[in-house]
Amino acid sequence: MNSHHVPAIELRGASKAFRTPSGALHTAVRDLDLVVERGEFVAVVGPTGCGKSTSLTLISGLEEPTSGDVLVAGEPVRGIGDRTGFVFQQDAVFPWRTVLSNVMAGPRFRGVPKDRARERAREWLARVGLAAFEDRYPHQLSGGQRKRVALAATFVNDPELLLMDEPFSALDVQTRALMSDELLDLWSDTGASVVFVTHDLEESIALADKVVVMTAGPATVKEVFAIDLPRPRRVEEVRLEPRFVEIYREIWSSLGEEVRITRERGATHAA
Amino acid sequence: MPHESVVLGAPAAVRTDRTQARARAARNRTLLVHGTRVLLLVGLLALWEGLARAAVIDPFNFSMPSKIWDQITQWAIDGTPQGSLWEQIWYTLYEALFGWIIGVIGGVVLGIALGRIRFLADVLGPYIKVLNALPRIVLAPIFLIWFGLGPASKVASAVVLVFFPVFFNAFQGAREVDRNLVANSRILGASNRQVTLQVVIPSATSWIFTSLHVSFGFALIGAIVGEYIGATKGLGLLVSASQGTFNAAGVYAAMAILAVVALLAEGLLAFLEKRLFRWKPADTSADR
Numbered sequence: 333m334n335s336h337h338v339p340a341i342e343l344r345g346a347s348k349a350f351r352t353p354s355g356a357l358h359t360a361v362r363d364l365d366l367v368v369e370r371g372e373f374v375a376v377v378g379p380t381g382c383g384k385s386t387s388l389t390l391i392s393g394l395e396e397p398t399s400g401d402v403l404v405a406g407e408p409v410r411g412i413g414d415r416t417g418f419v420f421q422q423d424a425v426f427p428w429r430t431v432l433s434n435v436m437a438g439p440r441f442r443g444v445p446k447d448r449a450r451e452r453a454r455e456w457l458a459r460v461g462l463a464a465f466e467d468r469y470p471h472q473l474s475g476g477q478r479k480r481v482a483l484a485a486t487f488v489n490d491p492e493l494l495l496m497d498e499p500f501s502a503l504d505v506q507t508r509a510l511m512s513d514e515l516l517d518l519w520s521d522t523g524a525s526v527v528f529v530t531h532d533l534e535e536s537i538a539l540a541d542k543v544v545v546m547t548a549g550p551a552t553v554k555e556v557f558a559i560d561l562p563r564p565r566r567v568e569e570v571r572l573e574p575r576f577v578e579i580y581r582e583i584w585s586s587l588g589e590e591v592r593i594t595r596e597r598g599a600t601h602a603a
Numbered sequence: 604m605p606h607e608s609v610v611l612g613a614p615a616a617v618r619t620d621r622t623q624a625r626a627r628a629a630r631n632r633t634l635l636v637h638g639t640r641v642l643l644l645v646g647l648l649a650l651w652e653g654l655a656r657a658a659v660i661d662p663f664n665f666s667m668p669s670k671i672w673d674q675i676t677q678w679a680i681d682g683t684p685q686g687s688l689w690e691q692i693w694y695t696l697y698e699a700l701f702g703w704i705i706g707v708i709g710g711v712v713l714g715i716a717l718g719r720i721r722f723l724a725d726v727l728g729p730y731i732k733v734l735n736a737l738p739r740i741v742l743a744p745i746f747l748i749w750f751g752l753g754p755a756s757k758v759a760s761a762v763v764l765v766f767f768p769v770f771f772n773a774f775q776g777a778r779e780v781d782r783n784l785v786a787n788s789r790i791l792g793a794s795n796r797q798v799t800l801q802v803v804i805p806s807a808t809s810w811i812f813t814s815l816h817v818s819f820g821f822a823l824i825g826a827i828v829g830e831y832i833g834a835t836k837g838l839g840l841l842v843s844a845s846q847g848t849f850n851a852a853g854v855y856a857a858m859a860i861l862a863v864v865a866l867l868a869e870g871l872l873a874f875l876e877k878r879l880f881r882w883k884p885a886d887t888s889a890d891r
Contacts, residue, residue, distance in 0.1 A: 418787065437791055437801075438791035
């Protein structure tokens, strides 16, 4: 890295406040400072509902920060960039389109000719193991298969930035481990920079180069941990390694406190 | 149950017997339902006929099924005082269909536009509410004055009846599009136009279709009421002419014909809907 390198993503003191339906101002994130290097896999962990996802909507350009700067490749984010991919927590596939047509959607929106789009969509469907399902409709697939469609539909656009908002949280444990491994495979071929939001610390350590711990809401960065586990990793195996457990204990001492704060707040609200 | 046939012969045989018995019971139940249905209709008609013939109810005011049937066949064979029966049916259908198509197109386009463009919704919202609060059937006489005795006035009253339910459903449909789906398509590179055409409209179709069923009935009402108030042709005119000559059987006969026409149209819509919604799970109660 030379001295004047530009990180893939940089957040400088970014804050985002929303108007709630009752008119009150709710701050989701405040003074967020975060740097993601090119090709780096960064996991963001924090207590449930702390505002982690908001950081992704700011980077993607779906929302603008109330104050502070969001830079992608050194440029301030204005609107949705065409190098960004986003995998959502809930199903975001088009239910009225077939699997193939879903994966073709991105290239077609971007003006790629139909034949070329179909060809590329087929390539990606083959890579996620759904080649035989291209004529199915999403409701005919399992949750894991629908997630694969979403991954193929995202990767087919060749994103340089990959934003993932608890993408596997709705899947069962086995499917989840499988999908995590597949994600690592797909990612290692593309060299995209990834921001992966999750509340699952194990998942974040197994996947990432760097784990960012967020505070209880309004979220801001509490601590950043480098994960020095060697790649390639297999999710099910890496978590048995002594170094993994060590890292886990270290990060949990930081994250656990925030989780406790969130829980206590919930308790006082309930009381 | 393929694995069960591998087991001993006797239980397998019992199984198939029971399967057959179950199938027979299901068939019998269907027969029973249909049979009872027909019996109920026949019973009611017979009761009506009997009471009218025995002069328990006044046959002049209440007529009787046999007279109504005679009236229908007479119309069908000899034609009505206004011309052939088929011409009357065609006129009413034409007016209803024309009004329905205009009302649906207007309702869908405006509904989607207001659902997508906040500014339009804010500006036009109150006016649409006021117009909707108006009992629109009273517009039929005004349309008669504006557009005359011809089909145009009936088409107009059908349009105003159809427009509002379709509009509100399209508007709601456009508003309730899954936000994730819209965000996802924008990330994938869709322009505003592409979001409207390829995300909002497909998601709103199930909302719109619900209103299409109801609104075709409204279109028929609009056409009939328009004809009833003043027309040169149509089933509504048949009703008002029969009423004018104290021909109760004629009123009922026109009603029966209308019911058949409405049912046929409904069947056609259901068929189209099935074709259009192939992407939906067959059973909505099944988990996804």
